[in-house]
Amino acid sequence: MEDSKIIYSRSRGEATSYIGRDATQLFRVNMIKTSIKLYVKCGLIPTRGVTISKLLKMAEVYTGRKYKRSEAMYAVEDLHNWVTCMVSALPIEEVE
Numbered sequence: 001m002e003d004s005k006i007i008y009s010r011s012r013g014e015a016t017s018y019i020g021r022d023a024t025q026l027f028r029v030n031m032i033k034t035s036i037k038l039y040v041k042c043g044l045i046p047t048r049g050v051t052i053s054k055l056l057k058m059a060e061v062y063t064g065r066k067y068k069r070s071e072a073m074y075a076v077e078d079l080h081n082w083v084t085c086m087v088s089a090l091p092i093e094e095v096e
Helices: 023-043 052-062 069-089
Strands: 003-008 017-019 092-095
Touching: 003 023, 017 023, 023 052, 023 069, 052 069
Parallel strands: 003 092
Antiparallel strands: 003 017
């Protein structure tokens, strides 16, 4: 099985590829974080079937902490910490 890594390509319009299980989890958590942030800022949800309650339950899987709707920004902070740690742990390859 191939190791997880992030591939960053400047020649292809600064495209980023997430390869492997850990890198895919990183992308997912980053999208959950962004979706919660957008909900708090302007009430936007990513799709009709995903509510803020579902997003907070998804965040709970990664942080181990339960969140109420009023604690959504705490979830964003905890997810940001998770993403930062994961990015520092994964190798990043630059290709041209």
